[in-house]
Amino acid sequence: MSQQHPGRRRRVGRRTVSLLAPALAGGLVLSYGTPVQAAPQDAPAGTSQQAATSRPAFTDGLYVVQLADEPVATESSTAPGPGERLDTATGAVREYVRHLKREREKVLDAVRGVKPLYTYQYVLNGFSADLTAGQATALSRTPGVLSVAKNMVSHPTATPAAAPAAGTAAVGALAPADTAKFLGLEEKGGLYSKIRGGQKRAGEGTILGVIDTGIATGNPSLKPLSEPRPDASVIAKKWKGACDRGVDLAHLVTCNNKVIGAQYFNKGLAKPTEDDWASPMDAEGHGTHTATTAAGAAGVKATVPDSGISGTIRGLAPAARVAAYKVCWTEGCFTSDIVAAFDKAVADGVDVINYSVGGPNDEPANRPEYMAMFNAAKAGVFISASSGNSGPGTGSNGVPWVTTVAASTHDTGYRGTLTLGDGKTYDGVSIAAQGVPSAPLVDGAKAARSGVDATLAGQCQPDALDPAAVKGAVVICARGGNARLDKSAQVKAAGGVGMVLYNVSAADEEVADAHTVPSVHVPQAAGAEIKAYAAGSGATATLAAATTVKQRAPQMAGFSSSGPDLNSTGDLLKPDITAPGVDIVAGTAAHGTFPGEQGMMSGTSMSAPHVSGLALLLRQLHPDWSPMEVKSALMTTATTKDNAGKPIQRSGKAATPLDYGAGHVVPNTAYDPGLVYDSTSAEWTSYLCAIGQPPLTADGGDACATARKTDPSDLNNPTIAVGDLVAGQTVTRRVTNVTGTAGVYTAAVKAPAGYKATISPKTLKVPAGKSATYKVTFTRTTAAFDSWAFGAVTLTDQRHTVHSAVALRAAPLRVAAEATGKGRTGSTALSAKAGFNGSLTTKVYGLYAGTTTTGTLTGTAASFNPSKLTSASVKTEVTVPENTSLARVGLLPSDHLKGSDLDLWVLDEDGELVSALPVSGSAEHVDLGPGTYQVYVSQFALPQGATSQKYTLHTWLIGPDTKADRQATVTPAKQSVTSGAGSKVKVSWRDLKAGGTYVGVVHYGRGTETVGATTLTVTP
DSSP, X not given: OOTTOTTOOOOTTOSXXXXXXXXXXXXXXXXXXXXXXXXXXXXXXXXXXXTSOBXXXXXXXEEEEEESSOOTTTSTTTOOOTTOOOOTTSHHHHHHXXXXXXXXXXXXHHSTTOOEEEEEOSXXXXXXXXXOHHHHHHHHTSTTEEEEEEOOEEEEOOEEOSOSSOOOOOOOSXXXXXXXXXXXXXXXXXXXXXXXXXXXXXXXXXXXXXEESOBOTTSGGGOOOOSSOTTHHHHHHHXXXXXXXXXXXXXXXXXXXXXXXXXXXXXXXXXXXXXXXXXXXXXXXHHHHHHHHHHOOSSEXXXXXXXXXXXXXXXXXXXXXXXXXXXXXXTEEEHHHHHHHHHHHHHHTOSEEEEOEEOOTTOOTTSHHHHHHHHHHHTTOEEEEEOOSSOTTOOOOOOTTSEEEEEEOOSXXXXXEEEETTSOEEEEEOOOSSOEEEEEEEEGGGSBOTTOOHHHHHTTOTTOBOHHHHTTSEEEEESSSSOHHHXXXXXXXXXXXEEEEEOSSTTOOOOOOOOSSOEEEEOHHHHHHHHHHHTSTTOEEEEOOOEEEEOOOOEEOTTOOOOOOTTTTTSSOOSOEEEEOSSEEEEOOTTTTOSSSEEEEESHHHHHHHHXXXXXXXXXXXXXXXXXXXXXXXXXXXBSBOTTSSBOEETTEEOOHHHHTTOBOOHHHHTSOXXXXXXXXXXXXXXXXXXXXXXXXXXXXXXXXXXOOOOGGGSOOSSEEEEEEOSEEEEEEEEEEOSSSOEEEEEEEEOOTTEEEEEEOSEEEEOTTOEEEEEEEEEESSOOBTOEEEEEEEEEOSSOEEEEEEEEEEOSEEEOSEEXXXXXXXXXXXXXXXXSSEEEEEEEEEEEOOEEEEEEEESOOSSOOTTSOOTTEEEXXXXXXXXXXXXXXXXXXXXXXXXXXXXXXXXXXXXXXXXXOOBSSSOEEEEEOSEEEEEEEEEEEOOTTOOEEEEXXXXXXXXXTOOOSSOOEEEOSEEEEOTTOEEEEEEEEOOOOTTSOEEEEEEEEETXXXXXXXXXXXXX
């Protein structure tokens, strides 16, 4: 799109939140994660909603407060240089920290009773504190405060494949997957061969920070490294952290020269449970698993209980040091703790941070966690983050300064065979150490306890199976309703000896789980046939012990979250890359979820540490590379083919860049990528401005005023994406030569189907250490609108192929979403750009004066609580019928006292806030879909001397049968358009009544299809 994406919906405060029901996070209400810029002290009345500063509906709870002044990591006098880590021991840093403390104390002195739980100073400047609604409101208007954001909750992104209780650990013939071998690290010329000393010294001199559920320091994969350490002086120079053993005496950690740091952050946890130990000790196993996947010792003997898996395991960077930062608890991982962990990790001196934690995919890119990551990356720390486990279209952690990782399979498969009494066999996924001789085969749905619904029994839900019916039998259980591992536990509890787990959807995948009885997991079609056989009399089945097979890989995991990215509407391709994340055996905590010291897990939580481990190796080999150069090296050398030379699959079909980004990691070629796509924090700022989510600035000013105006698609990312291409668009990229010698590269582009593409120049001469720029122009020809198509850009010389995936989605029309007009009689011109050849039709609905609701507001409301309204607030119910083209409620400054500030809040029938956050002044409106809403007008401020005023709430409900108060006209009603060419339409009106505001909607059509709309607001 054009610069700044005209018409792109602003997303500040757009997250739907509950104001009426306590959230999971310790009973907190209103879980805003969006940073809300503090209101300026002299905001003029009537500031427009698009330009004004937002202010939240503060309630009692825990908040993250950002303050003016840059944090240490980005302040010019203290920020590290290129290729360096932050050094917190310098005099300049100590003096600047004292300055930040003085400024923070001024803010705290201004609002009585605020006591920080955490103070942030390295990657974010501010603090977190439990605040009353009044304190939060006062802070938001205090000089020196940039934002006040509510504590939010995220979660680890993994599924354990281990039984919930200890079983008999059988040593079988199933070897754990060796992902280092699958990735080719030990091949001749592989990445290990580039390291002096090979695998034994892989990761030496680097430090991995793991922000997760903690760490079990006694795990064999985290045993002390041999002494003396060749990298002792390197580590001593960069490491500034410490080992906090904890205060829970039963769960203390003991660090060593492998795990050199451990911290825990639990102040965001409102109500700790007995499993929330005040210690860095891992209570769940997830953090230990991710740490040892990336940097666990080599040659560790491993056995997964309740399975036949036994052998040796290793991390990718076994000589790297580990620092653990525990932020995830039984209820989740909270914003205040996560920011504190990033702050500490960067100050401690880590090189890479693994973040196997995810939240909703609609969270804005400028929320506190992401801005902490922004400044961490700016300070030179590489961050690998999981994309999420919710399947297609749900990718999270979609910010450009982190490497977002999808999950795919490796080449080790585990198979089991079910043989029915009639001789028919079925192959499925199993890691059972032992088989089951011929036994009765029983469908769980036919074996329900008395009074239990057959569906629940069919899913083998708790206490649903009748022991008399399943004792000694192999039980058929449907997927869904409860955890897979719980199903086998229920079968065992009822006396069953084996389980057949079947998928209920053809899209589901079979998963290797360590079940408490021998089990096999089969597809939907097989499950239906097995159930049909079991319905007959005398049905029996035999389960064979599992075997290991080499399988076609990688294939995308069905759970792996994919794009498009919502914040950029697809202009940033996420996830970035995929790596092994299915059936990963690594170290765990020998308590809680896992009964042993090793466990099998699947998730993007497992794929992210693979990329973290590879980043450690690349940082060891190329210590001068920036985080974005490491990211680029991994992405531009990735593959989209599996080990059979065929396209990577997802659920039986070819996967796309929306699934895997650049492709699957090929680390051996990432060592020497030739060219890299680097990007800077200034470019990230321009990107945030382009998507309407600007970062906060140290002085509270407009970060976008000085940022370079750009299109989100022009961010210098190693992949290219345009999520709303109208007719055609030119995208620019910059590459930097990191080989040490000059290179001449031939540029080529493979156009996505339905497009033509040209690249210029076709030859790039790039001196060593220098950069060159190229442009690619994409033009739609026959591509379907609203559908994605994929291509590639390649830059090749005699030794390198630099590959960039291309993802395009065509849009039929670009028009402004909003337009305004003035005068009782007048007109306004609207611009349109069509992405097709043919006829463009236009029709105007309105203009409509709407209806008004009036009353009197007395006093002011410093905070908004819908359950405790005062005389300064009023509630009105508004119902929007189906087929309404536009429903809008709004306040106008012209109706109210100059200098007053009225806020508009709208809640749906479930008590969810659906309005954007209020702004300074009294110019606010909210557009609504069909349904019934509670609309609140709240008087936040009055001019000096005033104690009350009359309010006016406007409501516009515009539908196909709504009669216009004054009919506007639009010309031309129909015109011929050419793809890529601009066109104009003119909307005119006459004889409007003064004193009100009129609203209309202009619809644009292509044949019978509506392809765009502009809402027109006219002030007579």
